[in-house]
Amino acid sequence: MKNLFMQIILYYYNQGGEFMEEKTILYIEGDGIGPYIMKPAMKVWDAAFRHIYNEDKKIKWKEILAGKKALKEYGKLLPEETLELLKKYKIGIKGPLETPVGSGYRSLNVAMRQKLDLYACIRPVKYMKGINAPVKSPEDVNIVIFRENTEDVYAGIEWEENSKESNELIKILNEKFGVNLKKSSIGIKPISEFKTKRLMKKAIEYAIENKRKKITIVHKGNIMKYTEGNFRNWCYEVAKEYDLEKYNIKVNDIIADNMFQQLLLNPANFDILVTPNLNGDYLSDAAAAQVGGIGIVPGANIGDEIALFEPTHGTAPGIKEPKMANPTSLILSGVLLFEYMGYRTVAELIQKALEKTIQEGYLTQDLANKKQKSLSAEEFAEKIILNFINI
Ligand code: NAP
Numbered sequence: 001m002k003n004l005f006m007q008i009i010l011y012y013y014n015q016g017g018e019f020m021e022e023k024t025i026l027y028i029e030g031d032g033i034g035p036y037i038m039k040p041a042m043k044v045w046d047a048a049f050r051h052i053y054n055e056d057k058k059i060k061w062k063e064i065l066a067g068k069k070a071l072k073e074y075g076k077l078l079p080e081e082t083l084e085l086l087k088k089y090k091i092g093i094k095g096p097l098e099t100p101v102g103s104g105y106r107s108l109n110v111a112m113r114q115k116l117d118l119y120a121c122i123r124p125v126k127y128m129k130g131i132n133a134p135v136k137s138p139e140d141v142n143i144v145i146f147r148e149n150t151e152d153v154y155a156g157i158e159w160e161e162n163s164k165e166s167n168e169l170i171k172i173l174n175e176k177f178g179v180n181l182k183k184s185s186i187g188i189k190p191i192s193e194f195k196t197k198r199l200m201k202k203a204i205e206y207a208i209e210n211k212r213k214k215i216t217i218v219h220k221g222n223i224m225k226y227t228e229g230n231f232r233n234w235c236y237e238v239a240k241e242y243d244l245e246k247y248n249i250k251v252n253d254i255i256a257d258n259m260f261q262q263l264l265l266n267p268a269n270f271d272i273l274v275t276p277n278l279n280g281d282y283l284s285d286a287a288a289a290q291v292g293g294i295g296i297v298p299g300a301n302i303g304d305e306i307a308l309f310e311p312t313h314g315t316a317p318g319i320k321e322p323k324m325a326n327p328t329s330l331i332l333s334g335v336l337l338f339e340y341m342g343y344r345t346v347a348e349l350i351q352k353a354l355e356k357t358i359q360e361g362y363l364t365q366d367l368a369n370k371k372q373k374s375l376s377a378e379e380f381a382e383k384i385i386l387n388f389i390n391i
Pocket of ligand 1: 314
């Protein structure tokens with residue numbers, strides 16, 4: 001009887017009920033360095049949660065499979081069960097996934113974003129003291145990039161030169177639309193009002209909630225007038241629906257190429273950036289490099305119902321000893337996850353302890369200079385946990 005009662009409580013909790021005792025978070029370990037950073041990151045998340053809530057609230061990690069582990073178990077890189085569980089539990093965190101060449105998937109990550117309609121790729125890029133960054137004033141970088149995640153030329157509508165599809169398409173374009181195209185590979189770039197507007201809404205609501213003061217729309221509308229140009233126009237239309245003066249939030253726009261140099265020269269002028277898919281892809285990694293590299297910047301893919309958090313880097317096949325990989329990007333993706341779930345104190349604790357650890361000079365090999373001893377992912381995580389009592 002008691003067991004049944006407990007089950008009912010847990011069921012309520014997992015369904016978002018009011019008396020929550022335990023919250024289930026899904027995780028995908030990832031390929032390559034994935035398992036080597038997931039284990040220590042999870043130790044940090046669990047220890048922080050315990051530090052704040054003791055036994056009052058709990059999180060439970062439930063593994064779901066994707067990538068090589070899923071291929072081994074299910075014969076598929078992205079099993080239906082994984083997608084179904086993400087739809088059911090609505091929240092998860094993943095390690096990086098490799099898409100094996102010739103797998104039938106352009107990218108597992110792109111497939112997940114599209115199948116789950118995770119339309120906003122959110123990347124906060126902020127300098128942390130103690131990191132060797134390649135620019136003069138990295139401390140001026142404190143931006144959040146909102147990149148559209150499901151359309152644009154990057155999102156996967158593409159055919160190879162001389163394929164049946166590209167030849168047919170070229171024929172139609174030439175005969176019906178007066179274009180003069182020779183044999184070529186073709187990529188299609190849809191940018192829609194609906195998908196642009198929902199992204200801009202997310203960015204505005206984030207700005208209001210987090211007291212951000214400026215939203216910059218990044219586009220290439222001077223050249224691509226109906227896709228990127230309308231991206232800009234639709235974003236402004238959404239902005240007009242809000243009383244942004246009340247929150248002291250300004251909205252402006254900038255051409256993508258200029259954005260790259262302005263971010264290097266005057267990073268303090270930027271706060272939130274809203275971008276189509278491809279521009280955002282370039283910009284996210286460039287901005288990350290400006291504060292020290294993709295090993296330290298977190299990411300989130302968020303839709304209306306489901307949120308999937310992930311580090312910005314890939315499986316890092318170039319790292320000879322995977323246990324020496326930097327878990328920071330994944331740990332901070334967990335910080336975003338806790339913020340999203342409303343566990344702000346847990347998020348703050350991890351963020352502060354991690355920053356303190358870096359300031360004390362404890363670094364992984366990607367960040368340590370020749371004079372500094374570099375820590376493994378496990379050792380770095382332990383230092384963060386030890387710092388919880390100093391926050
Ligand atoms: P990458 O895995 O991000 O690695 C590029 C380089 O960045 C690494 O070789 C390493 O540099 C450094 N690096 C990345 N993460 C690091 C970490 N945590 N700690 C220390 N250094 C780190 O990019 P890639 O080599 O282009 O892609 C490899 C695979 O990952 C591909 O299959 C790709 O499809 C996949 N990928 C997946 C995702 C995702 O799951 N979201 C994202 C991007 C790429 P050094 O070698 O110089 O040490």
